[in-house]
Amino acid sequence: xxxETITRIKLTATEGMILTDGESYGRVVYLASGDxxxxxxxxxxxxxxKTLEDNNHEII
Amino acid sequence: MATIxxxxxxxxxxxxxxxxxxxxxxxxxxxxxxxxYVGLIKTTFGGGLEIGYMLNDGSSxxxxxxxxxxxxxxxxxxxxxxFGETEQEVSEEFYNYLIANAHxxxxxxxxxxxxxxxxxxxxxxxxxxxxxEYDTFWDAFQRNGGRRYYDRAFAEDGSNHGWVYGTSYRPxxxxxxxxxxxxxxxxxxxxxxxxxxxxxxxxxxxxxxxxYMGGKDLPWLDFRKVTTALRVFAYSSGLEQIxxxxxxxxxxxxxxxxxxxxxKEVRFNGTIAQNNVDFSSCTKLSKASIMDIxxxxxxxxxxxxxxxxxxxxxxAFETSEGANNGSDSSSWNDDYVGxxxxxxxxxx
Numbered sequence: 001x002x003x004e005t006i007t008r009i010k011l012t013a014t015e016g017m018i019l020t021d022g023e024s025y026g027r028v029v030y031l032a033s034g035d036x037x038x039x040x041x042x043x044x045x046x047x048x049x050k051t052l053e054d055n056n057h058e059i060i
Numbered sequence: 061m062a063t064i065x066x067x068x069x070x071x072x073x074x075x076x077x078x079x080x081x082x083x084x085x086x087x088x089x090x091x092x093x094x095x096x097y098v099g100l101i102k103t104t105f106g107g108g109l110e111i112g113y114m115l116n117d118g119s120s121x122x123x124x125x126x127x128x129x130x131x132x133x134x135x136x137x138x139x140x141x142x143f144g145e146t147e148q149e150v151s152e153e154f155y156n157y158l159i160a161n162a163h164x165x166x167x168x169x170x171x172x173x174x175x176x177x178x179x180x181x182x183x184x185x186x187x188x189x190x191x192x193e194y195d196t197f198w199d200a201f202q203r204n205g206g207r208r209y210y211d212r213a214f215a216e217d218g219s220n221h222g223w224v225y226g227t228s229y230r231p232x233x234x235x236x237x238x239x240x241x242x243x244x245x246x247x248x249x250x251x252x253x254x255x256x257x258x259x260x261x262x263x264x265x266x267x268x269x270x271x272y273m274g275g276k277d278l279p280w281l282d283f284r285k286v287t288t289a290l291r292v293f294a295y296s297s298g299l300e301q302i303x304x305x306x307x308x309x310x311x312x313x314x315x316x317x318x319x320x321x322x323x324k325e326v327r328f329n330g331t332i333a334q335n336n337v338d339f340s341s342c343t344k345l346s347k348a349s350i351m352d353i354x355x356x357x358x359x360x361x362x363x364x365x366x367x368x369x370x371x372x373x374x375x376a377f378e379t380s381e382g383a384n385n386g387s388d389s390s391s392w393n394d395d396y397v398g399x400x401x402x403x404x405x406x407x408x
Contacts, residue, residue, distance in 0.1 A: 008397065008398070008401050019406075023336060023365070024336065024338070024365050024367050024404075024406050024408075025340070025367075025406075025408055026340070026367060026370070026406035026407050026408040027370055027407055027408065028370060028387060028406070028407040029404060029405070029406050029407070030397045030401075030404065030405040030406075030407075031404055032362060032363065032364075032401060032402055032403055032404045033401040033402065035363075035404065
């Protein structure tokens, strides 16, 4: 039997900010085991809302 | 062992609430709604019931599914099952279940059913003289039953809705699309119109149900062979429940649920193993649905992301009524976050 303790990093956005890796957006991110989170950074909620507007599209 | 033959009809609301999870499979040949089946699978769990008819390729069609506390979903076209005229050996357990929950059709019922089938084309609303118009249109539209590319076939245009279930929408042939891009986009066709469509061979379902306005429910959807699938249910804000989605490890799920703000219940079958599964718009997603989604995530793939609405998780896993603290709960963190650590889990 192998017993291991797995560490998982949890990122929590600062008040008024949103976490993103350029693709996904959230207030809390549980990184996969072994991931150090270098891809994630914070943006303001205004920037996030602007991104949502830009991503809305019309079906052609 | 017991023997069975002939045509049987399930009684309404066939129930067997064993109170615990139990699956019973019976290998028996029968025909239902023109399709040949090789067995029947019955699953009971916690007051719920599901009866499926097994096809030769391992897939199944669901006759009854009743496990979400609401009205059971019954595929009426599968209510009659025909074991044929040659007696088949079945288990005593299956035979006893059948005689308790179904009855063999009498001669009178069989004659009525034959008459109904012969009159199918002359249903109310189709006058005698317009039969040829019906055949002419649907033979052409469905290429005498050979049409496989149904891209935009029943998509609507903004506020214009030409397809109305039971009148203009009366497909003559079964539909088994190979491509269903925007097939029911902006559609108001109800559940009963979608349920008979067989997606099991379909490879493209991009925008298939985008801006769907046909009701709160969508039926079981077999997307196991899909390779192109953008925005499948996007912006269907009135959609509350998808009875089931069959996926495979190669089924892409990116953008499926964008704007599905009303979605409460969804169930999966198969393994979710593609990136950017996004339920961030689904703020009303139930605990049972979140649990089901997570339990179908691949154990082996790495570097993938799944996003849930933090509002949904906080409500679903809250430690007491109104606490909305689910994302801090041990249930969420220990049983899900702590287990599926090969996935990046984002709470939006």
